[in-house]
Amino acid sequence: MTLMANKKYIGIDIGGTKVYGIVFQNGEIIEELRQKTPTNNWEEFLTNFVTSLKKDHNILGIGIAVAGALDETKSFVEKTPNIKNIIGVNFKKLLEDKFKIETKLENDANCFAWGEYLYGNGKGMKTVAVITLGTGLGTGLILDNKLFSGSFGSAPEGGHNIVRAGGVKCRCGAKGCWEQYASSQFFLRQMGNNPATVFQKAKDGNKQALKLWKFYGYWVGIGLATIGNMFEPEGIVIGGSIVRAWDFFAKDMENTFRKTVFSPIASKKIKILRAKLGIKAAAIGAARLF
């Protein structure tokens, strides 16, 4: 993959509210485009989006990061709770037919992980787990320098590991998923506010908010311990919008992780780090799928 690093690639991150695209060359973003996520006409939207981004660049590949589970051929989204009318739209065929440029789709958390591994705080580690804390809880894994996506392309989905049997019902239908305890769903349920509001309240010294962040840290740490036990990565890199409140939950998260993970050496050596690339990580990872 490093051989291709000096060539130009497009990376597009399709999220629930925004679509963010880049032209990436030699480790640098040379073009950027942000638009509101459409609610229909995906074919037209994406054709126009790529046309404006591409301009007169000679593009060798288009990588698309998308929030959702992909079909086995990684051509379209098969399941997603938060993007309208996207299911079944064959992006790979559409863009390859239209632009004659090889196109790859990958789950957004996997792309985020790949971006952090190549250019962010996972750099230099052979095995690294990356999680994103936001509306949902995304997980990505680099195993022995390779992006791991399971046998059929849809793993890992650590956000839907059960951390509390018979617990809160998740959007996926199961009960007690980690996502329900370690994403914004937790704050909405516990305090009726989104994490940004609870963050502000904590900064203002609100006791209930401060306590909730500590409790949140505990739940994040519980899930991290499972990841530590399964893969013993050199590091776990944590991103997503909720990490802005890092100082209010990181200590409890880390303490819980270190107390809960089984192996003493894993407890001692696994690094817990905050992600470096912010919202650009998934688009960068997508551009570097080639």
Ligand SMILES: [Zn+2]
């Ligand atoms: Zn779930």
